Amino acid sequence: MKKKHTKIIKIGNLETGGGGRVTVQTMWKKSLGHFSDIDLEEIKQLELCGCDILRFSVPNMQAAGILKKIKQDIDMPLVADIHFDHKIALECIKNSIDKIRINPGNIGAEWKVREVLNAASDQGIPLRIGINSGSLDKKFSEIKDKAEAMIKSAENEINILEKYNFNNAVFSLKSSNASATVRANRVFDERFDYPLHLGVTEAGPLTAGLVKSSIALAELLKDGIGDTIRVSLTDSPLQEVVAGREILKACGLSSNGVDIISCPRCGRSTFDTHAFISSVYDDLYKIRKNVKVAVMGCIVNGPGEAADADIGITGAGNKLVIFKQGKIYRKVDENKGREEFLKVLEEYIR
Ligand code: SF4
The missing domain is CATH 3.20.20.20 (Dihydropteroate synthase-like)
Incomplete structure (x- = not known):
């Protein structure tokens, strides 16, 4: 162009x-x-x-x-x-x-x-x-x-x-x-x-x-x-x-910032992706470095579907799972999900 x-x-x-x-x-x-x-x-x-x-x-x-x-x-x-x-x-x-x-x-x-x-x-x-x-x-x-x-x-x-x-x-x-x-x-x-x-x-x-x-x-x-x-x-x-x-x-006119992959949720969902995205929305759009983030509804398809994401999160049982490049990185309590996810993201883009 x-x-x-x-x-x-x-x-x-x-x-x-x-x-x-x-x-x-x-x-x-x-x-x-x-x-x-x-x-x-x-x-x-x-x-x-x-x-x-x-x-x-x-x-x-x-x-x-x-x-x-x-x-x-x-x-x-x-x-x-x-x-x-x-x-x-x-x-x-x-x-x-x-x-x-x-x-x-x-x-x-x-x-x-x-x-x-x-x-x-x-x-x-x-x-x-x-x-x-x-x-x-x-x-x-x-x-x-x-x-x-x-x-x-x-x-x-x-x-x-x-x-x-x-x-x-x-x-x-x-x-x-x-x-x-x-x-x-x-x-x-x-x-x-x-x-x-x-x-x-x-x-x-x-x-x-x-x-x-x-x-x-x-x-x-x-x-x-x-x-x-x-x-x-x-x-x-x-x-x-x-x-x-x-x-x-x-349009290929900017490559800076976050690329969000997030699932729409279905009957298999064990994690409220909609609520989680809302809770981190501002934080994600403040990132200036290129980073691909995945927020997925279940452990069955989540990490695999988002395998090329740098950092991801999904739910598994009563825990949340943070993954990096499709591999499980850390399991955290549900009430710590946002805090831990942002901490891992911060470490990654630093
Ligand atoms: S990642 Fe899981 S919850 Fe989300 S759409 Fe796919 S199967 Fe459904």
């Missing part, structure tokens, strides 16, 4: 585009108005689990101030998502946010757009121009073909940016329709050299959203299109990050 060499856009300490690594991002799903230390800890966990960029809705000046404080404690680049009020964008730029997501089309009068572009340019802060088929300007929303409508809207936004000599931008063209998303991004990729943020917007709950997003994103990524991805799910930011990482892995 040949990756297109788009412009390189610097978002905080991260480069997007230029044929480099495809990054994974998600969006904070709670109001900044009630931000707490628990939330800050959750953001740190997201970063540990492979989130490269985190975006926040910033609907007012109070939220802009809270985001400024969050930025002091977080290393990964943070993005302010702003609609309608250009003064909030100016405030976030003044606060040195890493990127602004905006649509010049909904900021209003051209002088307001010019102020935002000038301020972003002075501070070297990039913009993401986020075009969604469901919220296009009236002159584009009447075009029946949603892919064509998004391209026309993108052309319009590029004309505005370039009129003011601004090209420090990433673009996204998203629809909840996977096919329209794919077509729009293909055309954009052929015609422009701005990096692309890929995603199917409002893709749905975990399973449906993951299927829809995987099909659309894989089609583009396998053709070298796309520089950063967000899997939009009616689920937690962590699930979006995990989904993004798994899509990149399945």
Whole structure:
């Protein structure tokens, strides 16, 4: 697969585009108005689990101030998502946010757009121009073909940016329709050299959203299109990050981290694989080294089926069995399963 060499856009300490690594991002799903230390800890966990960029809705000046404080404690680049009020964008730029997501089309009068572009340019802060088929300007929303409508809207936004000599931008063209998303991004990729943020917007709950997003994103990524991805799910930011990482892995664009083999369970099961996976989920996705982990429901087929796993666990009678490369390594009491499994894993990846 040949990756297109788009412009390189610097978002905080991260480069997007230029044929480099495809990054994974998600969006904070709670109001900044009630931000707490628990939330800050959750953001740190997201970063540990492979989130490269985190975006926040910033609907007012109070939220802009809270985001400024969050930025002091977080290393990964943070993005302010702003609609309608250009003064909030100016405030976030003044606060040195890493990127602004905006649509010049909904900021209003051209002088307001010019102020935002000038301020972003002075501070070297990039913009993401986020075009969604469901919220296009009236002159584009009447075009029946949603892919064509998004391209026309993108052309319009590029004309505005370039009129003011601004090209420090990433673009996204998203629809909840996977096919329209794919077509729009293909055309954009052929015609422009701005990096692309890929995603199917409002893709749905975990399973449906993951299927829809995987099909659309894989089609583009396998053709070298796309520089950063967000899997939009009616689920937690962590699930979006995990989904993004798994899509990149399945497309051969990332090999870092854990590869989980886990059995679905059947009538032979002597070990609750579902509960065990849930209990170690975050720990597994924090691993950056390549390691294959197996969580199997029974000793009959478990170790054999997962023979090429580095570390595995299953149940046998009233004990749990930890195995390495298909061979029994240690037997532990049921209530010590999680702790012992993570200890063996830690030793293995150290
Ligand atoms: S590993 Fe055991 S419990 Fe899991 S599906 Fe296979 S036979 Fe069933």
